[in-house]
Amino acid sequence: MDFAFSAADEVFRARARDWLAQRLEGPDAPFADLRRTARAALAVERRRDWERELGSGGWIGIGWQPGSLTRQVVWAEEYARAQAPAPLGVIGEHLLGPTLLHHGSRAQRERFLPGIATGAEIWCQGYSEPGAGSDLAAVRTSARRDGDGWLVSGQKTWTSLSRWADRCFVLARTEPGSHRHHGLSLLLLPMDQPGRVEVRPIRQLDGEAEFSEVFFDDARADDVLGRVGDGWRVAMTLLAFERGVGMLGRQIGYARELAVVLAEAARTGAAADPVVREQLTRQWADLQVIRCNALRTLGTAEPGTAAVAKLLWGGWHQRLGELGVRVLGPAGALAPGQFASDTYELTEAQHALLFSRADTIYGGSDQIQRNLIAERVLGLPREPRPARTD
Structure with missing residues (x-):
């Protein structure tokens, strides 16, 4: 199986990397303050500006064109590598946009797609x-x-x-x-x-x-x-776009998170513990499996593909969150700053631990994913449903 990118893809990669670097890297970059921003509640107005910047550069809606699959992958990888902020327009671009192209009228496409593509509408x-x-x-x-x-x-x-x-x-x-x-x-x-x-x-x-x-x-x-x-049919079409090529970009972000945990394990001495060392090794190996599976299923519509991907990365990220705090030892239980009245500060490891609790729930819980695989892929009997009372 050939996972290599074409020469044209690599030219596109260089252009994407240069564009991102000019806007995010270095103290004089216009959006350097947004680099590594992951939480939706932070810097929302600045992130609206960033969304419009992406639109003006023509980077929104890459996947709306036929034959653009590898370019989507390249952009997702470079976006993650640049530690760019989580885009506010992700739902419009990756879920609604493709669904409009499949099911929308011409008038609807003309009305709604430009607002998404320019970053003007979230x-x-x-x-x-x-x-x-x-x-x-x-x-x-x-x-x-x-x-x-x-x-x-x-x-x-x-x-x-x-x-x-x-x-x-x-x-x-x-x-x-x-x-x-x-x-x-x-x-x-x-x-x-x-x-x-x-x-x-x-x-x-x-x-x-x-x-x-x-x-x-x-x-x-x-x-x-x-x-x-x-x-229901339209909703299922939309959900089929949910996991797509973004998993390859996500994998680069995960690799960076794992590297931080590895560095912390070395700094604190936790890596000397054979149990911790085995867990770190397993996380690295499992991440390679996630990437290979994402590449293997790229562009396919086989039943259960998205469910398998969700099971793989949801559990992996949750285990990494737990491991990231564990390697810190007692310090992992301490908040770095003063508690405020409505919120409190967390380290990146603590934030990853708490947020990853949701990874096996949102977007379809692990139990639902296993049901989908059992019923639609393996052909097992459907799980009994309770009788309606209404």
């Missing part, structure tokens, strides 16, 4: 609800016809970036009395609807609030993506 995803997280088909948010549009009512939760989003795509039940996968539609609505859209931040273990609960009270949506009642 999107969030209205999927999970209380009681309908991993079991997405249990959504209760509803929408009723109102002239040419829809009025949406209900609650979504764990909605990433919703505090800063301009628009949201919402999976809602548009057919009264429908159940499970039937009678759903994917609606597109603006977030700036005072009194109709309310965002309540959810405080995390690390003191940040990167995602929120969102409440809709007759919020206006003028667009349905795909056909009315065909929302």
Whole structure:
């Protein structure tokens, strides 16, 4: 299997690396203050500027063009290598954009894609609800016809970036009395609807609030993506884009995190412990497996591919978070600064430990991923579901 990039890909890599370096590296770089910024709650307005900078450079929507797979990989790798800030527009670019190209009308593509491509509009995803997280088909948010549009009512939760989003795509039940996968539609609505859209931040273990609960009270949506009642199929198309080539960029970030843990283990003397040394070696070996699996499945649509990838990296990152604090010894339990009234400071290792608790839950829990592999790949009987009581 040939994992090499073409000469044209390497030219593209050099251009991407140079562009990123000019803007992020060195004290005089215009966005040097954003380098290594990972938390969504930090420097949001500066990151909006960065999103527009990416748009002006033509780096948003690389994967929207046919035959661009290797360029997507190159960009993801160079972006991670440059320690660039987590982009605010990731949901619009990597989830909604490709879905618009598959299911959107020409008018919808002309209306929404430019805002994503220029970094002018940030999107969030209205999927999970209380009681309908991993079991997405249990959504209760509803929408009723109102002239040419829809009025949406209900609650979504764990909605990433919703505090800063301009628009949201919402999976809602548009057919009264429908159940499970039937009678759903994917609606597109603006977030700036005072009194109709309310965002309540959810405080995390690390003191940040990167995602929120969102409440809709007759919020206006003028667009349905795909056909009315065909929302489940459209939603599954969108989720298929969720893990894509970004895993290769993520792997470079993971390699950097592992290198930090290795350095700390050497500094503290924890590497002299044979158990810790074995764990560090296993983390390195498992990371090579994650990368090879991502390359092997690049561009494929085989059932279970995304589920396997999620199981691999979710558990790996969680174990690294635990190991990163363990090699610090007693110091790993101490906060580096004074506690504030609403948040507190953490070291990078402590932040990784706490945030990685969510890695095996968000985007589909490990249990759901194993069910998908068992049922869709191995052909095992479906897991029994409790009888409806409504």
